Amino acid sequence: MTQQFFEGNRSVLAERLPGHLIVIAANSLLQSSADLHFPFRQDSNFWYLTGIDEPDAILVIDTVAGESTMLLPPKSTYQKEWDGDTDTDEFARVSGIVQFGSTRDLSGLLKQAAVSGRTVGYLQPLPRMVKPYGFYANPARRTLWSRIKRSGAQTADVRLDIARMRAIKQPEELAAIQEAIDITGRTLEHVKSRLAQCRNEKDIERLITARFFAEGGDGHAYQPIVAGGQNAATIHYVQNSAPLVASDLLLLDVGAVYQQYTSDISRTWSVGGSPTKRQRELYDAMCDVQTFAFGQLRAGVLLRDYQKTVEQYARTVCASLGIQLDAYPHGFSHFMGLDVHDAGDYSAPLQPGTVLTVEPGIYLAYEDIGIRIEDDVLITESGIDVLSKDIPKRL
Template sequence: MKPNSIAVFNSNDIYPISADSTMPFEQHRDIFYLSGVDQEESILLLFPDAPKEKYREVLFLKETNEHIAIWEGEKLTKERALEVSGIKTVYWLEDLEKIFFEIMTQCETVYVNTNEHYRSNVETETREDRFTKWWKAKYPAHTVAKSNPILQRLRSVKDPIEIDLIQNACNITEKGFRRLLSFVKPDVWEYNIEAELLHEFINNRSKGFAYTPIIASGNNANVLHYIENNQPCKAGDLILMDVAAEYANYSSDLSRTIPVSGRYTKRQRDVYDAVLRVKNEATKLLVPGAIWADYHVEVGKLMTSELLGLGLLDKADIQNEDPEWPAYKKYFMHGTSHHIGLDTHDYGILTEPILANMVFTVEPGIYIPDEGFGIRLEDDVVVQEKGEPFNLMGNIPIEAEEIEDLMNKG
């Protein structure tokens, strides 16, 4: 942060559905990351150069009382907020304007927390947006800076505690996946599989899925974001599952593709093994200093070689390809890796070199609508100072033989 500046972070709103219904509360990941506070109507203010030491870190919280405790459950008291966050100065929100005025007379720059993630597409006005409009109107002479690049760099490199939490999410995901291997049979429905996973996740202290689950049998696998999960799984088909648990607000992200009947056909197996080879080789490329865009070019070369071997591309396709949309993109049209952490598509500035302790997915796929199936395989890995990344999902079955053995056990 610049000298004599403050940064402000707001919690998310509780979003209405209609009547008196609301969406389940999900905390804004930035205020959670910085303070551990996981409730609505909370504000964190940071002022490193504050003349009064007590204003260097300040939390503003919704005042709790017995009525709220009875109807909504316990909210943070000032004492509990200190235990959770380590922040000694805690006020109720009703004191915000008075204290904010004092602080604004002492600072010159205000860091605004805008959403600059490369996938963001937000139409809803957030609590953060409303707060920014309010203070800009009231204090127009202050300089504005943006906190997002700082948060992107901080959050993209994981603390050991964070890696442990992601590992825990991966371990819960493993339990769910292993449960499925003995459950899946011809004529189960995609939603039956979703229900089995949710049962296992919640039974292991997860709040549930880290993102909307994709359980795509047969040709549904060729719709990249298929989330209906309402079709029967037919004998001979494959099921592409992109499903994973959260734990303590941290995400895991898994993809596996399994045979409904417990055995891959020869063609399915050939494609499966090709995807697995690309995943294994791509993982080795995630090393400190690598650039995300260059990495994807290299993965494209790996995939092109495999598609030639499968007869899906020929040399003429490669010679005549559009450099902006290489030939392999016909069968593998999405990216291979993204950051993962508090968000499933987590923070990370993609134009800057990869660093140790960043956590990435690795998720190549081959999608063949003409043959009625698609295959994607995905693990979550931690970049190491030296050597290959550490696979947080290394215990989750992925080799075709192991999946077949487990599906046909007993």
């Protein structure tokens, strides 16, 4: 992405929020063990506005002065020696930001905003512990949020403003997404041609990981799912460690990252290459539901209406196969972009430029079957463009 891309994103956000002082936190590094940390992953909003991968930095956009400042955390001698010093010239080249300061300057800026009655735009943090997912949120956003609250300044949560921007993909973002999808597609074809040599789900995961990099990708967009037989009935099965059985189906839900942008593809294959009649009819049913879902997606559609309509169709199709579908276990579509489950306004009508997945699936643990077919589509002026149409769907 070019400097113009990040500058453009900051100025569009500033135009949407006149008079605001917008303050956005980079993610913090998180310990993995002893003196080691997990690989750094930047906050997607921070990256979208700066392109900078530095932990604990704070972006300040002054919409009145029309300028942005990058506040950087002071580095310890240890950090300078072991990780290298901060290169503000490089940050300026990437982001187009020319003003740099220290995160120690933040309190002064916030106090000023409070005194002059300016609204501070911030991103509402998640709870410390995100219960439904069972993980801890990155603490950076919450830390910044408490500093803002302490300042006594008037505040406005700007999450939806950035989400609405991020939902509409710009040409360079679409190019990156398309490349991520193509890398995933070439990888899946490579793996399929070697399926007979694989003995375990892990063999397949290893092939995929190596191939993503060999094809020019930057690794996995999310933990890959390689699930044979009954394992595929667990929607987020990520152990990928069971032996493969020729009579089983194999569900792969994988996506490469390319220049920060994700892809999200699911395919289901017959391990031994000769599916049973039952496996075939269930697979065909999911293809049918997906074709139906494609036909429902266009600009102006509300995702909740779409979900209901596709769910109703899936229920009818499944009933004809002797399966009673109660509540459908997941959405048929989600936004995709910098995050695999991307930011966007789920309550607003779909707009051209939005990228979504379309992923019908069926999970029958008692029949040792889990099937999902997932493609990525772009909402256009006239309908949809299936970005992953070149990835074969042979059972």
